[in-house]
Amino acid sequence: MKRVMIVLGLVAALFAFTGCGSDTLNVFNWGDYIDEEVLGIFTEQTGIQVNYQNFATNEEMYTKIKNGGSEYDVLFPSDYMINKMIKEDMLEKLDMQNIPNIAHIGDQFRNLSYDPNGEYSVPYMWGTLGILYNTAMVDEAVDSWDILWNAKYENRIFMYESMRDSFTPAFKRLGFSINTTDSAEIDAAKRLLIEQKPIIRAYVGDAVKDSMIGGEGALSLVFSGDAVFCIEENPDLAFAVPKEGSNIWFDAVVVPKGTKHKKEAEAFINFLCDPDIALKNTEYIGYSTVNMTAFENLPQEVQDDPVYWPRLESLGNSEVFLDIGDYIGEYDKAWTEVLASE
Amino acid sequence: MKKLFAYPYVVWISIFIVVPLLLVLYYSLTAVDADGAAYFTLDNYRRFFEASTPGQPFLERIYVSVMLRSIWLALISTAICFVLGYPAAYIMAGKGFSDKSFLLFLFLVPMWMNFLLRTYAWLTILEQNGVLNNLLGFLGIPKLDILYTDAAVVLGMVYNFLPFMILPIYTSLRKTDRSLIEAAQDLGADGIKVFSRVVFPLSIPGVVSGVTMVFMPGVTTFIISNLLGGGQYILIGNLIEQQFLKVGDWRFGSAISVILIILILISMGIFARVDKEPVTTA
Structure with a gap:
């Protein structure tokens, strides 16, 4: 006892x-x-x-x-x-x-x-998700997600490690909703991301800010708020929300x-x-x-x-993320395949 | 009275090791039906080994390939740690080296710093315009671009885990009975023979614990592959992290954890067998 x-x-x-x-x-x-x-x-x-x-x-x-x-x-x-x-x-x-x-x-x-x-x-x-780019390295107009697939910028593109953010450019490029629960659409987006992977430098989180400010990357997926901060630190940087639409958060x-x-x-x-x-x-x-x-x-x-x-009116095709419940498991599987692909 | 001192440890073990392990096992073996009632199933494990397209070869299956990559990178890191660590431990334990405590101190100092910070530091060093490349540029040597490759992941592991290889080897070399070495020398063995027949076999227990202590954290790490691999070299640790922190699928995450535990138990079994092999002195 x-x-x-x-x-x-x-x-x-x-x-x-x-x-x-x-x-x-x-x-x-x-x-x-x-x-x-x-x-x-x-x-x-x-x-x-x-x-x-x-x-x-x-x-x-x-x-x-x-x-x-x-x-x-x-x-x-x-x-x-x-x-x-x-x-x-x-x-x-x-x-x-x-x-x-x-x-x-x-x-x-x-x-x-x-x-x-x-x-x-x-x-x-509040804010949006868009492309932060270095005007010293990118001299064409940045108005479409397509540029994140441009092999010219090989090894100088950063994406986010968070899956729903990184899926957004792929969904919007294909004209799908960022809240889709259609497995064929997820599969198509997955294939697009696997195709993109060889030219990506890294999938990162907050580290993207230091990398872009330090001139390590030409293009990156970032939230508008982080873009404001980065542009203040490095005036060569600029930000655009692609015309296909994006995420408003x-x-x-x-x-x-x-x-x-x-x-x-x-x-x-x-x-x-x-x-x-x-x-x-x-x-x-x-x-x-x-x-x-x-x-x-x-x-x-x-x-x-x-x-x-x-401008809210320029964000016509943009959407707010909604909870997709257990379907997130399907996204995860697709995302794991993207990250594990060679 | 002696037993009394064991209680804190027993309490500690049961709260922080036994109970969580049982929970992990429970989660991995159950699923919830529509009414929220849990039932027994092996589905979580099946999912790990399942093919994403029909007829996909076993080793190319998504989660299996991630597991193999983890083992491979951990093995490479362990091998490099051994190659670097053994001579260091040998020199430190050697008779001729008088300042061993200082050298040992140098190996331990980095461990006073937080593991995460040490790994972050490598980011700044390895960047394209980072410390290393500035130095190389200054010396007129072509730049290195290894950040966000598996070389960077291995480097991070070796850097962080090297002391775990050196210390046990050092300890077992220090414990070696000098008279055995002298006896071998008296009997005419040359330096190489003394080392290969006496010193090395006697240090095997240290090598085994060193290898275990590097391989295990190596195979489970997810921070190093996240930071230095740029998310492109996902390891089994990242898979588990993803399930718990991003997807919220605890059952699948637990199943992967159990698979990882089994993997580690198997490798420990192999290491332990090496350890027990009798030292031949013939």
């Missing part, structure tokens, strides 16, 4: 260290996706401490939340992931009474297909089910929608804000910059 007690005691001691303080808000966000200065301002204003942690992919975040192992109160997933989490009843409905600053969010960014009634999420940033703020700090979480979301704070964040991150008041306070040349602020 004594032995059992000792073992139990040790187990209890182990778990005692994992608890979190009561007045702390646990925020789970993408890396480098907030001006961390604003966290201090929030604590100053409200007395609520913020425990700030990062994730690298939507799926990594989802896995952690789904398994309930970690207690987070505020998350920043992308559109399709919010769609999935709503379907799986993983999110709290937000009390908009506590988030009056939502009035600053542009109407065009509210109630989008991933959260049709706008009950679960408050948009944070949104990252939004949500609160997971079962949080003990819903009120504090809503206060935090309201704080993020404050125009001054939103301005600080968009200036720091370089991604396009959804906060129209903050947008109007940006310098005129930034407002007019089509990279920072793509």
